[in-house]
Amino acid sequence: MNKELLRKLPKIDELLKEPLIQKEIDITYRVLVVESLREAIEKFRRNILENKINDFESEDVLNYAIGILTRKKQHNLRKVINATGTVIHTNLGRSLLSSDAVKNAMEVASRYNNLEYDIKEGKRGSRYSHIEELIIKITGAEAAIVVNNNAAAIMLVLDTLSKNKEVIVSRGQLVEIGGSFRIPEVMKFSGAKLIEVGTTNRTHLYDYEDNINENTGILLKVHTSNFKIYGFTEEVELDELVKLGQTKEIPVVEDIGSGVLVDFTKYGFTHEPTVQDSIKKGVDIVTFSGDKMLGGPQAGIIVGKKKYIQAMKKNQLTRALRIDKMTLAGLEGTLRHYLDEKNAIKNIPTLNMILASKDEMKKKAIKFRKKLKNSVYNFKFDIGEDYSMVGGGSMPTEKIPTHVIKVRNESISAAEIEKNLRLNEVPIIGRVFDDEFIIDVRTVFEEDITEIIKALKYMES
Template sequence: MNNKELLRKLPKIDELLKEEIVLAELNHTLRPIVVEALRESINKFRNDIISEVISDFSNKDILRHFLYLIQKKNSSKFKKVINATGVIIHTNLGRSLLSQKAVESVKVSAENYNNLEYNLETGERGSRYSHIEELVRKVTGAEAAMVVNNNAAAVMLVLNTLCRNKEAIVSRGQLVEIGGSFRIPDVMNFSGAKLVEVGTTNRTHLYDYENNINENTGALLKVHTSNFKIIGFTEEVNLEELVQLGKKYNIPVIEDIGSGVLVDFSKYGLSYEPTVQDSIKKGVDIVTFSGDKMLGGPQAGVIAGKKVYIDKIKKNQLTRALRIDKMTLAALEATFKYYLDEEEAVKNIPTLYMMLSSKEEHKKRAQNLRDKLQKVAKDLEIKISLDYSMVGGGSMPAEKIETYVLKLKSSRISTKDLEEKLRKNFIPIITRIYNDEVYLDLRTILDKDFHIIVEAFNNIFLLEM
């Protein structure tokens, strides 16, 4: 057939709408989406004819492409991926995974009415913070607490309440960038607080703070530099000294602890990271921290500390703009409950489990996955090797956690192409490349996803035959 004949052969949309495949699809897909997919399928074949890519076709060919498009259109752009990178709190991949109880709590809150701002005892309007405040107090030892939508918001809200049109004194070495080009000085500026930098990048002394205190000082601010380390000729003021200085001049001390550590990791063989509980015990007036980093919960900013300051913060008009929703509250409450028993937290919160589970456990899992892959990808060279996972999320940057990885290399597919095919799988598998090998780190791969990885390799190597 020549091109004109092929173009005349193209079916009309109304004709294809009568096909059984299309009628079946209309039972569970919106008609506008179905019609759009049919139109795009016909246009694809029209362009292929004009470009002389094809010499013939049938309606079945068009419908096959239609089904491919429908699957693509029905799948969410916001989708599940498999994290095989070994970065546990991977900011680009959604940070911490929720525990099963947290997921169940989100589901209940999402599909039912609930007492978000309703006091069941009095039958009157209640506060959404009451659902979580008592738990945070029990876990951290703070007098009071509240939550907002992330830690940057928490820092801004605290500074806006306590330091608006006043000065906040902070060490120059703690003026960190917290990701996405958001910087502590910018957050402070937006809050209405005036930044007063003291000391130098590598050394700050107590007298640097004291020499800059005046009648317009609103707070002393300490920012935990969780996303970088300065080593060598360094000195910083410890928390106890800063708290004593604050008491001397009746100035609140605010600590942005960032990652939200509630477990002493040094007990499990990792480096010590300051915990929220330690900061509260040392007398800090306000501590702010993230919900979706080391805490292992949903995105949130937790503010804990002295009741006199928390009460003021709750009354700030910005609180409404920065408040968290019912699903986040449900997930955060379920996560904090685990911290009432540290053993349960370590066992059930995915972030903690990934960080603290033994390398031997992941070696066995690596062997299991290797055996499954070798059955479907005969030409794939697979090695099990000792390697290192990272905490990620701007937390514990110097910490390396021993793990086991699969190192993959094929004689038929380049390493770059293999990584790309895995990344573009229907359920994307995100890996890393090193020394011309694809690495799959078992520490961040879930057992329930083994079959997806095996199926992806099966499809890749079938296509390459």
């Protein structure tokens, strides 16, 4: 029986003549079509040898190959629908760019541009000039430079100001940035010698003072944005550290991490230090991310005193860490919104989603549920109250009241619903709780509901 079925397997040359395959060759890469046919034939061959099928037709192999080809045609990095309610979702690309930032990036990417050309002077220019004045205006700093992420920013600062020197930092601030990247390892790689002071929960000003010597390069403060310690705790206030640095003529560097440019306490959130506050308090150098609370593309932004920034610009490491034209364009498009706070909140998706009210989320949930109920009949959709998260290692204790849609089906488990939606052509990423699939509407867009409906209807069929 196996021999007969094996002989029945179609040859690739035969399948390539099929009209459906000819059509695919016209619209996609021939190499992908041939690969898909080979994989389909091989799959059927294995199933025959393992006695998993009793019979088949050439059409079955053809359809299986089309399924493989469909997956191969998809980009590996592609759009997903975030139904988790985590606004800055590190695994799902962190912050979304505003339409202005996207437009600016597309225009710069698709045309020649003045990346390193001074149009006014008619000669070579600096790529950093396009955004430095903008960053200075927003933060109040003397100068600025941008590299490819905040870890790179910290490394450049340390390499420039404290290579082969000592860096004093509180033991309670030796954080893991994420993905096993840790502040102590970044410091070691930069050539700086780490001097830990204080304890995990308590550090005093005298801990810094007692460890300062002729080889001290900088005093470093790392904002613990991705965790909080409660109870018997104490840390040195930024004002005190700045005063000590000025007295001892040692630069004070603050890694503020999330890049907050808006005072969130005005909107009912717990206090998060802003870049502007740190500059006003006299910090010599501040580093922060572009793709977290700032709401822009991945970047590490360094602001502070001009003499230190100038030294970094001359550091040979800067070339290895520099950002490209699309990041610059996206960052400029994002930062321009911050010239007016209301404009930033309205147009930057990250800020808009974080600050959207519970009542707004309720109206959104009711609207989305109505669309789901009118299109999908074998699922039940209930609205419930829940909490969204900021994400991205920012405001870890902040819970944002929201409304969610709870999806149930009597014959399909929540785990199966989650898997099917995750494996959808446009992946839909949500969460499961109490045997229900949860859609947090805070991070779901109007156009996403059409795709969710399509995916659920496919599960019904």
